[in-house]
Amino acid sequence: MIWTCEQIEARLSDYLDDAMTRNDRVSFEGHVADCERCAPLVAHLSKLLTSMHVMEQIEPPPRLIYAILDNTLGKREPVTGWRAIFGWFEGISTMRLAYGALSVAGTFAILLTTLGFSFTKPKLADLRPATIYRNADRQAHLVYAKGTKFVNDLRVVSEIQSRLRQDNDMPTSQEGIVPSREKQPGQTDGSKPTTPRQQNRANDLTRHIEILADELPVWAGHLSVPMFADSMVARRQP
Amino acid sequence: MEQDAQLVQQCLQGDGSAWEELVRRHSRRIFNICYRFTGNGGEAEDLSQEVFLRVYRTLASYRSAHGGFATWVTSVTRNLLIDHYRRTKRDRMTDSLDDAMPVVENKESAGRRPDQQLLLNELSSQVQTALTKLSPELREAVILRDLQQLEYIEIQRVLSVPEGTVKSRINRGRIELARILQQMGVRPS
Numbered sequence: 001m002i003w004t005c006e007q008i009e010a011r012l013s014d015y016l017d018d019a020m021t022r023n024d025r026v027s028f029e030g031h032v033a034d035c036e037r038c039a040p041l042v043a044h045l046s047k048l049l050t051s052m053h054v055m056e057q058i059e060p061p062p063r064l065i066y067a068i069l070d071n072t073l074g075k076r077e078p079v080t081g082w083r084a085i086f087g088w089f090e091g092i093s094t095m096r097l098a099y100g101a102l103s104v105a106g107t108f109a110i111l112l113t114t115l116g117f118s119f120t121k122p123k124l125a126d127l128r129p130a131t132i133y134r135n136a137d138r139q140a141h142l143v144y145a146k147g148t149k150f151v152n153d154l155r156v157v158s159e160i161q162s163r164l165r166q167d168n169d170m171p172t173s174q175e176g177i178v179p180s181r182e183k184q185p186g187q188t189d190g191s192k193p194t195t196p197r198q199q200n201r202a203n204d205l206t207r208h209i210e211i212l213a214d215e216l217p218v219w220a221g222h223l224s225v226p227m228f229a230d231s232m233v234a235r236r237q238p
Numbered sequence: 239m240e241q242d243a244q245l246v247q248q249c250l251q252g253d254g255s256a257w258e259e260l261v262r263r264h265s266r267r268i269f270n271i272c273y274r275f276t277g278n279g280g281e282a283e284d285l286s287q288e289v290f291l292r293v294y295r296t297l298a299s300y301r302s303a304h305g306g307f308a309t310w311v312t313s314v315t316r317n318l319l320i321d322h323y324r325r326t327k328r329d330r331m332t333d334s335l336d337d338a339m340p341v342v343e344n345k346e347s348a349g350r351r352p353d354q355q356l357l358l359n360e361l362s363s364q365v366q367t368a369l370t371k372l373s374p375e376l377r378e379a380v381i382l383r384d385l386q387q388l389e390y391i392e393i394q395r396v397l398s399v400p401e402g403t404v405k406s407r408i409n410r411g412r413i414e415l416a417r418i419l420q421q422m423g424v425r426p427s
Contacts, residue, residue, distance in 0.1 A: 060269035
């Protein structure tokens with residue numbers, strides 16, 4: 001079907017809005033490709049519409065909304081008295097801001113407590129920069145000392161455990177030499193040592209602690225040492 | 239759309255904050271329609287206020303079943319613009335473009351380069367000039383379709399004319415606009 005220029009103009013928006021059948025589109029484009037009058041119009045309008053579709057909205061003046069609200073709801077009364085003083089609070093009374101403020105207050109409370117400020121017995125002197133610095137310095141050293149002691153204690157305990165484990169893995173001399181025989185209940189064969197095994201372990205533990213105390217004299221004052229030190233001294237003395 | 243209907247219900251129950259929310263949601267769009275139609279920032283501002291005053295007074299007559307609130311407000315705007323056009327027709331004979339208030343173009347450039355944005359702003363201004371030379375029927379059709387990007391069915395509701403008339407007006411408006419811009423020597427890139 002051959003289209004005329006008038007038909008092209010009449011269906012121009014259908015073409016640009018993509019509201020044409022395939023056959024119509026082919027006929028439309030067939031005419032435009034050969035028409036000196038229609039081709040520039042279609043190209044120009046196509047570009048124009050593309051540009052118009054991406055044009056941003058114009059920003060109205062900010063006073064417009066307030067003018068509309070004044071015209072419809074009436075003039076707003078100026079806020080006075082307590083509302084003027086605490087009016088700002090309404091703006092921040094949203095849940096999100098309240099949660100944020102609570103987090104900040106909690107952080108400050110933790111910081112102040114760490115820096116030695118007592119909320120039960122608040123003193124202005126505690127908030128002096130020099131006092132805050134001194135307390136912070138003291139707290140930092142205390143934390144460091146506690147941390148070091150904790151790590152050292154862990155190492156001592158770990159060492160004891162590893163020694164005990166080694167000891168348990170080693171067979172006793174009797175168990176290693178004498179083959180075990182079938183034993184009837186209540187019958188003794190005279191091959192077991194008279195000393196209970198638990199007593200041997202206790203002796204071994206004391207021995208290990210003595211060795212550790214010798215190897216680690218610096219740590220002798222920490223953790224388990226006070227309790228065992230007395231017993232070690234008692235054992236060393238005949 | 240449902241939120242608008244809910245806000246309207248709250249307004250009718252006397253909730254001022256719901257009305258404020260409605261104004262905030264639609265004032266920009268209404269101002270743009272008024273500005274594109276009149277080509278004057280001051281007039282657009284006055285007309286926008288008038289639109290919302292009329293909407294506020296006739297809010298009880300809004301029925302959500304007959305279309306969205308946005309379409310209804312646009313329809314009110316369109317009627318007011320046509321009234322305004324007829325009312326000021328005589329004044330415009332002696333009007334000068336010199337007293338047109340400048341308006342602030344939106345600075346949100348959606349990732350465009352500054353030179354592209356500049357060209358687009360310039361074209362926007364030229365389109366605005368060309369729009370004022372169209373007849374009001376064609377102008378409103380083009381504004382609603384190509385600047386507000388309303389669907390044909392929405393335009394049909396706003397203008398209260400048959401679909402064929404809407405299509406015809408948009409088509410003629412576009413062709414007319416393109417010819418005016420060509421005469422102005424404008425070539426969109």
